Amino acid sequence: MIQKPRGTIDIMPEEMPYWYKIEQTARKVSALYGFSEIRIPTFENTELFARGVGDTTDIVQKEMYTFTDREGRSLTLRPEGTAGVARAVIENGRCSDAMPLKLFYIINCFRYEKPQAGRSREFYQYGAELFGSDSPAADATIIALAKAVIEGIGITGTELHINSIGCPDCRPEYHSKLREFFTSNEAALCPTCRERLKTNPLRILDCKNEDCQKLTEGAPKVIDCLCAPCAEHFESLKSYLAASGIDYIVNPTIVRGLDYYTRTVFEFISDKIGAQSTVCGGGRYDGLIKQLGGPALPGIGFAMGMTRLILAMKACGVELPGSSKPRLYIAPMGEAAQREALCLTTKLREAGIHAECDIVGRSLKSQMKYADKIGAKYTLIVGEAELESGTAILKNMETGEQSETGVRDIDALRRLLV
Ligand code: ATP
Numbered sequence: 001m002i003q004k005p006r007g008t009i010d011i012m013p014e015e016m017p018y019w020y021k022i023e024q025t026a027r028k029v030s031a032l033y034g035f036s037e038i039r040i041p042t043f044e045n046t047e048l049f050a051r052g053v054g055d056t057t058d059i060v061q062k063e064m065y066t067f068t069d070r071e072g073r074s075l076t077l078r079p080e081g082t083a084g085v086a087r088a089v090i091e092n093g094r095c096s097d098a099m100p101l102k103l104f105y106i107i108n109c110f111r112y113e114k115p116q117a118g119r120s121r122e123f124y125q126y127g128a129e130l131f132g133s134d135s136p137a138a139d140a141t142i143i144a145l146a147k148a149v150i151e152g153i154g155i156t157g158t159e160l161h162i163n164s165i166g167c168p169d170c171r172p173e174y175h176s177k178l179r180e181f182f183t184s185n186e187a188a189l190c191p192t193c194r195e196r197l198k199t200n201p202l203r204i205l206d207c208k209n210e211d212c213q214k215l216t217e218g219a220p221k222v223i224d225c226l227c228a229p230c231a232e233h234f235e236s237l238k239s240y241l242a243a244s245g246i247d248y249i250v251n252p253t254i255v256r257g258l259d260y261y262t263r264t265v266f267e268f269i270s271d272k273i274g275a276q277s278t279v280c281g282g283g284r285y286d287g288l289i290k291q292l293g294g295p296a297l298p299g300i301g302f303a304m305g306m307t308r309l310i311l312a313m314k315a316c317g318v319e320l321p322g323s324s325k326p327r328l329y330i331a332p333m334g335e336a337a338q339r340e341a342l343c344l345t346t347k348l349r350e351a352g353i354h355a356e357c358d359i360v361g362r363s364l365k366s367q368m369k370y371a372d373k374i375g376a377k378y379t380l381i382v383g384e385a386e387l388e389s390g391t392a393i394l395k396n397m398e399t400g401e402q403s404e405t406g407v408r409d410i411d412a413l414r415r416l417l418v
Pocket residue numbers: 080111113118119120121122123124125256257276278279280281282303304305306307308
């Protein structure tokens with residue numbers, strides 16, 4: 001038997017109500033916040049992620065699915081959505097639209113990671129991006145949207161953690177302080193972080209290794225090193241959040257994985273779903289559009305991992321209706337009746353009624369068992385006698401009540417199928 005590739009997931013029908021709930025809520029709430037949906041390619045030129053996500057990130061260094069196509073081009077399956085959305089905005093000339101430009105997406109992403117609960121190699125994200133405003137009011141708006149979606153799907157008890165990672169003006173000084181601190185503790189770092197010490201010391205704060213995390217507790221904090229405009233931006237964001245009634249925790253270890261983040265970074269964390277506890281990660285990326293060849297256009301966004309949202313929904317006891325049950329099951333006996341049953345079933349479906357009839361050739365007895373199993377509310381047995389008389393007995397499977405109906409009279413039948 002051929003099995004699915006390691007790290008991929010099958011989403012079986014029983015799971016779909018959760019996916020529908022997330023997708024419907026995401027679409028509805030995004031629209032309320034004025035965000036429009038965008039769809040972007042599943043693969044892009046590798047260069048886009050190298051530049052748009054950043055050479056020193058885990059994603060680009062070790063998590064990308066990169067391949068060469070038949071013409072020798074280097075392509076990569078999207079590991080995230082922001083770079084592709086930013087490219088599409090530039091390429092489609094939307095940087096000169098009236099700002100802000102507000103977009104959302106629901107996509108699958110690919111990262112070569114160690115699969116575990118809440119972490120897979122193909123995974124799904126709902127994300128939103130807001131371009132054209134560097135005001136902290138935009139940060140508060142995007143955070144409010146994320147919170148509204150998380151709450152709208154029934155997840156309770158998440159914490160919002162926020163931090164500021166400064167800008168190209170103040171970060172170099174912070175980098176050198178961090179480098180100084182970690183260099184004096186280099187022996188305690190994991191091999192990856194020893195490498196990060198050279199390339200991007202900020203990323204050490206994001207390491208999942210316990211020893212590195214412990215060390216990080218004593219590290220200099222970026223919020224103590226912010227330049228005046230960044231500090232003011234962060235204070236202002238906090239006041240907007242407070243004014244909107246959004247609780248937050250300032251967490252100096254939140255840095256986010258991508259290189260082009262500036263100032264605000266945030267995560268929504270659930271304590272109910274184990275180690276992969278971040279259900280939503282986001283931040284400001286004022287340098288990204290320019291980095292990708294567009295104008296200097298600020299932006300801020302977030303992405304949520306849909307399987308982690310589902311884990312949290314289940315942990316919160318969110319219950320959703322299952323799949324549709326048929327209103328009527330028609331049990332034909334004989335070939336002529338089968339034709340009639342098929343025709344009737346089609347007409348009922350055309351009238352918007354979920355009807356089923358036997359198409360596998362079961363005996364009458366096992367047809368009745370099957371009708372019960374699939375939860376049909378009514379059954380109708382059609383045999384030769386019924387065809388001749390043009391009437392049949394409709395049985396309510398819940399009450400046992402029976403009534404006579406015309407076999408070919410759709411309207412009469414519909415009236416009885418309440
Ligand atoms: P993590 O620290 O958990 O690896 P990340 O910083 O790499 O997360 P982002 O790139 O910010 O994650 O992606 C946003 C969200 O997408 C995450 O908060 C998470 O919910 C989800 N996510 C990221 N990687 C995966 C994955 N491999 N499988 C499932 N969900 C994921």
